[in-house]
Amino acid sequence: MTLLTDDQRQLHDMAKSFLAEEGTIKQQLRHWRDIGCKDGFGHGLWKQFAELGLTGIAIPEDKGGLGLGATEAALVLEEVGRNLTPSPFLTTAVAAVRALEGTAQGDRWFPGILSGETVAALAVDEGKHHRPDAVATTATRSGNGFTLNGGKQFVVHGASADMILVAARTGGSAGEREGLTLFAVERDAKGMEVENVALTDHSKAARLTLTDVAVDADAVVGEVDAGWAPLSRALNAGRAGSAAELVGVAAGAADMTTDYLKQRKQFGKLIGEFQALQHRAAHLFSEIQIARAAAYKAAELLDAGSDRAELMVHVAKAKAGRAAALAVQEGVQMHGGIGMTDEHDIGFYIKRQAVLDRLFGDWRFHAGEVARLAGY
Amino acid sequence: MADTAELTTFREETRAWLEANCPPEMREPVKSEEDVCWGGRHFQFQSAAQKSWLEAMAARGWTTPDWPKEVGGGGLSPAEAKILKEELRRINARNPLNSFGISMLGPALLKYGTDEQKQRFLPPIVRGEIRWCQGYSEPGAGSDLAGLQTKAEDKGDHWLVNGQKVWTSYADKADWIFCLVRTSTESKHGGISFLLFDMESEGVSTKPILLISGYSPFCETFMDDVKVPKDQVVGEVNKGWDVAKYLLGHEREMISGMGLGGGSALLGKSVGAIDDPVLRAEIAAFDVDALAFAAMSERFIDQLKAGEAHPAMPSMMKYSGTELNKRRHELVMAAGGADTLEWESERSRKGKPAREWLRTKANSIEGGTSEVQLGIIAKHILRLPGA
Ligand SMILES: Cc1cc2nc3c(=O)[nH]c(=O)nc-3n(C[C@H](O)[C@H](O)[C@H](O)COP(=O)(O)OP(=O)(O)OC[C@H]3O[C@@H](n4cnc5c(N)ncnc54)[C@H](O)[C@@H]3O)c2cc1C
Numbered sequence: 001m002t003l004l005t006d007d008q009r010q011l012h013d014m015a016k017s018f019l020a021e022e023g024t025i026k027q028q029l030r031h032w033r034d035i036g037c038k039d040g041f042g043h044g045l046w047k048q049f050a051e052l053g054l055t056g057i058a059i060p061e062d063k064g065g066l067g068l069g070a071t072e073a074a075l076v077l078e079e080v081g082r083n084l085t086p087s088p089f090l091t092t093a094v095a096a097v098r099a100l101e102g103t104a105q106g107d108r109w110f111p112g113i114l115s116g117e118t119v120a121a122l123a124v125d126e127g128k129h130h131r132p133d134a135v136a137t138t139a140t141r142s143g144n145g146f147t148l149n150g151g152k153q154f155v156v157h158g159a160s161a162d163m164i165l166v167a168a169r170t171g172g173s174a175g176e177r178e179g180l181t182l183f184a185v186e187r188d189a190k191g192m193e194v195e196n197v198a199l200t201d202h203s204k205a206a207r208l209t210l211t212d213v214a215v216d217a218d219a220v221v222g223e224v225d226a227g228w229a230p231l232s233r234a235l236n237a238g239r240a241g242s243a244a245e246l247v248g249v250a251a252g253a254a255d256m257t258t259d260y261l262k263q264r265k266q267f268g269k270l271i272g273e274f275q276a277l278q279h280r281a282a283h284l285f286s287e288i289q290i291a292r293a294a295a296y297k298a299a300e301l302l303d304a305g306s307d308r309a310e311l312m313v314h315v316a317k318a319k320a321g322r323a324a325a326l327a328v329q330e331g332v333q334m335h336g337g338i339g340m341t342d343e344h345d346i347g348f349y350i351k352r353q354a355v356l357d358r359l360f361g362d363w364r365f366h367a368g369e370v371a372r373l374a375g376y
Numbered sequence: 377m378a379d380t381a382e383l384t385t386f387r388e389e390t391r392a393w394l395e396a397n398c399p400p401e402m403r404e405p406v407k408s409e410e411d412v413c414w415g416g417r418h419f420q421f422q423s424a425a426q427k428s429w430l431e432a433m434a435a436r437g438w439t440t441p442d443w444p445k446e447v448g449g450g451g452l453s454p455a456e457a458k459i460l461k462e463e464l465r466r467i468n469a470r471n472p473l474n475s476f477g478i479s480m481l482g483p484a485l486l487k488y489g490t491d492e493q494k495q496r497f498l499p500p501i502v503r504g505e506i507r508w509c510q511g512y513s514e515p516g517a518g519s520d521l522a523g524l525q526t527k528a529e530d531k532g533d534h535w536l537v538n539g540q541k542v543w544t545s546y547a548d549k550a551d552w553i554f555c556l557v558r559t560s561t562e563s564k565h566g567g568i569s570f571l572l573f574d575m576e577s578e579g580v581s582t583k584p585i586l587l588i589s590g591y592s593p594f595c596e597t598f599m600d601d602v603k604v605p606k607d608q609v610v611g612e613v614n615k616g617w618d619v620a621k622y623l624l625g626h627e628r629e630m631i632s633g634m635g636l637g638g639g640s641a642l643l644g645k646s647v648g649a650i651d652d653p654v655l656r657a658e659i660a661a662f663d664v665d666a667l668a669f670a671a672m673s674e675r676f677i678d679q680l681k682a683g684e685a686h687p688a689m690p691s692m693m694k695y696s697g698t699e700l701n702k703r704r705h706e707l708v709m710a711a712g713g714a715d716t717l718e719w720e721s722e723r724s725r726k727g728k729p730a731r732e733w734l735r736t737k738a739n740s741i742e743g744g745t746s747e748v749q750l751g752i753i754a755k756h757i758l759r760l761p762g763a
Contacts, residue, residue, distance in 0.1 A: 002674050002675040002678040002679070003675075003678050003679065003682055003684070258758050258760070261760055261761075262759075262760065262761060269762070270761045270762070272760040272761045272762075273760070273761050273762035275751070275754075278750065278751065278754035278755075278758075278760050279747065279750040279751070279754065281754060281758055281760065282692075282695075282749075282750040282751075282753035282754045282757075282758060283695075283750060285692065285753055285757060285758060286692045286695060286696045286753065287696075289672060289692060290665075290668050290669055290671075290672040290696060291668060293668065293671040293672035293674075293675040293676075294667070294668035294671045294672070296671070296675065297671035297674070297675075311667070312667065312671070314664075315663075315664050315667040315668055315671075316668070318661075318664040319664050319665065319668040322661075322664075363664075364657075366664070367657070367660040367661050367663075367664050368657075368660060370642075370644075370660055370663050370664055370667070371644055371656060371659070371660040371663070374642045374644050374645045374663065375645065376642075376644035376645060376647075376648075376649065376650055376656065376659070
C-alpha cells in the first residue's frame with residue numbers, strides 16, 4: 001500500500017476526526033490517569049469504537065465485522081498513537097481477533113467484541129523481555145481438558161479483560177515453536193491470580209500466576225501443539241499494529257514540537273530560527289516518513305499473504321521503535337524545562353513510546369529477528 | 377497488489393522480450409567503472425553485448441520508459457514502468473545507459489523546453505548519442521549556488537559566456553553542458569539563466585580533479601568568450617533559477633536511489649558470516665533502516681507519479697538515502713577487515729571496496745549537501761521560521 005485507496009482514505013479520515021474529537025489526551029489519557037481508573041481506559045469510548053464498527057475491523061464480514069486488513073488497522077492505530085488514546089483496540093480488535101479467526105473460540109467471543117462489551121488480552125511474555133518461543137507455562141492433559149501452571153507478565157488490560165489468550169506448552173521445550181498451544185481462558189478462572197499493574201504510561205497490564213487452572217478441551221484455540229500458528233497471526237498483527245501506533249506517537253510528538261519551535265522565543269528570536277534545531281527537526285521528519293512507509297509496507301505484505309511479510313513486520317517494528325524513540329526524546333529536549341512538567345503533554349509521549357516499544361518486542365529484538373531470518 | 381489482466385499481459389510480454397534481448401553478459405553485476413555505459417559521441421563500447429543492449433532498449437524508448445513517444449520515449453504508464461523496472465531487477469539487468477540527460481536535463485526540458493528544443497535534444501538523449509554534463513557549481517558558489525558569477529552577455533545574435541565552473545562531473549567526456557549563467561546582476565535569484573551549449577565550442581576547456589578515491593571524473597570547466605546561439609536558453613531569460621531548482625529535484629531523486637545500494641539485498645547476507653556480535657548488531661540495525669528506506673523509496677516514487685509528493689520531498693530522500701549509503705560502505709569496510717584496505721591488488725579488484733567507500737563520502741555533498749537538504753526540509757516542509 002504505497003498509496004491509499006479511496007475506501008482507505010475515508011476510513012483514515014473517519015478515524016482521524018473521531019479520535020481528534022473523542023480520544024484526546026485531555027479527555028482520555030489524562031482524565032483516566034487523574035481519577036485513578038483501574039482499567040486505564042474508558043469503556044464509553046470502547047463502545048464508541050464499536051458503534052463505528054471499529055471493534056470488528058478485523059472480524060470477518062460473515063461474522064458481522066468489517067473484514068478489513070492490517071492496512072486499515074494501521075491507519076486507525078496511527079491516529080490512536082497520535083492522540084495517545086488508551087483503548088483495547090490494538091490488543092483486542094487487532095491482535096486477539098487474528099488469533100481467534102477461523103476457530104470455534106472466535107464464534108464464542110466475536111459477538112461481545114463487536115458490541116464493545118468484551119475485552120480480550122494476550123498472555124505471552126513470561127520474563128522481562130518478549131521471547132515468545134521461550135514460553136515455559138505448562139498445560140498438561142487432565143480429564144477431558146488441561147491444567148495450566150506458570151506465570152505471565154505484561155498482559156495488557158489483563159485485569160479488565162473478559163478472556164485472556166494464554167500461550168502454554170503441551171510439548172517441546174523452551175526455544176521451540178512446536179509444542180505450543182493457545183488457550184482462551186476466562187478472566188475469573190479458578191487458580192488464575194491477576195495482579196493489576198500500572199505501567200509508566202499510565203496504562204494497565206497484569207501479572208498472572210496460574211496455579212492448576214483447569215480448562216476444557218474446547219478452550220484450545222486452533223489445535224493442540226500447533227499454537228504457534230494462531231499465536232504468530234496475533235503477534236504479526238500486534239507487531240505491525242504497534243509499529244503503526246508508534247508512527248502515530250512519533251508524528252504526534254514531532255508535530256507538537258514543531259509547533260513549539262514556532263512559538264517559543266529566546267535570545268529575541270523564535271527558537272525555530274536556530275539552525276541546530278531546524279536540522280534536528282528535519283532529520284526527525286525524515287525518520288518518521290521512513291518509519292511510516294515501513295509500517296504501511298509491512299501491513300500491505302501481511303494482507304497480501306506474502307512470504308516477505310514476516311521480515312517486513314520485524315523491520316517495521318524496529319524502525320518505528322527507533323524513530324519514535326528519537327521523536328519523543330527530541331520532543332522533550334526541544335521543549336526545554338516545560339517538557340519535563342507533568343502539566344505539559346509532551347511527557348506523555350515519551351512514556352507511551354517506552355511501553356509501546358517493548359510491547360510485542362523492542363526494536364533490538366526485531367533487528368535481531370531480521371538478522372536471524374537473513375541467516376547471519 | 378495483483379496485476380490487472382492487461383498488466384499481466386504486459387508483464388509476460390516484457391519478460392519474454394527481455395529474455396530475448398538482454399544478453400547474458402548484461403545480467404552480471406557491474407565489475408568496474410568501464411562496465412558502465414554512458415553513450416555519447418566518443419563513447420567506446422566495451423563489448424558487443426553492451427552496445428546491443430543499449431540499442432535494443434533505446435529502440436523501444438525503454439531507456440526513458442515514461443517519456444512520451446513523440447520524443448522517442450517508451451510512453452509507458454506508471455504501472456507499466458514499474459513492471460518494467462521489476463522485470464529488469466528480476467534478471468539483474470544492467471542499466472543500458474547512465475545519463476545525466478535522462479535523469480536531470482530531460483525532465484527539465486519536458487517541463488520548460490520549447491517544442492523545438494524538445495524535438496532537437498530529447499531523442500538523442502533517449503538513444504544515448506549525446507552525453508551531457510552539469511555546469512552549476514563555481515569556486516565561489518557551492519551550497520550558495522545562486523551566488524554564481526559566470527556571465528553571459530547578450531550580443532544580439534548570440535550569448536557571450538565567460539567564467540569558470542567547478543566539480544563538473546565528466547566534463548572532459550561530455551558532448552554538451554547544461555549550465556547556469558548570470559544574465560543580470562539586478563537580483564541574485566532573478567538574474568540567472570539556464571543555458572545549453574556544445575563542449576566543443578571554441579573557448580571551452582576542462583581540467584580534471586582527482587578525488588581521494590583515486591577516481592577523476594570531475595573537472596574544472598573554463599569558458600573564455602564562448603559564443604552560444606540565442607535559442608539555447610531553456611525557459612525565460614533571467615528565470616533560469618526555476619528550471620535549475622526543478623532539475624535539482626530530479627538530481628536529488630536520482631541520488632537518493634543510492635540509499636538502496638544498488639539493490640535491496642540485505643547487507644548482513646552479502647558480507648558473510650559475522651563473528652563479532654557488535655558488528656552483527658550494527659549491521660542488523662542498518663538492514664532495518666535499509667529495508668525501511670526501500671519501502672519509502674517505493675512509496676515516494678508512487679506519490680511522485682500520482683502528484684502527491686511535496687515538492688521538497690526529494691531533499692528528504694536525498695538526505696536519507698545518501699547518509700544511509702555512507703553507513704553501508706562504512707560497514708562493508710568494517711566487515712571486510714584488512715582485505716578491504718588493499719588498494720591496487722587484483723584480489724581486491726584494484727581496491728574496489730575502499731575506493732567505493734571513499735567515493736560515497738561525496739554522496740552527502742554532491743547535488744547539495746546534507747545540511748542544505750535539512751535546511752530545505754525545515755523551511756519548505758516544516759515551515760520553520762527564518763529558515
Ligand atoms: C563528487 C562530486 C561531484 C559533483 N558533481 C557536480 C556536477 O557534476 N556539477 C556541478 O555543478 N556540481 C557538482 N558538484 C558540486 C556540488 O554540488 C558542491 O560541492 C556542493 O553543492 C557543495 O558546495 P561546496 O563544495 O562549495 O561546499 P560549501 O558550500 O563551501 O560547503 C562547505 C560546508 O559548509 C556547509 N554549509 C554551507 N552552507 C551552509 C548553510 N547554509 N547551513 C549549514 N551548513 C552549510 C556545507 O554543508 C558543507 O558541509 C559535485 C561535487 C562532488 C563532491
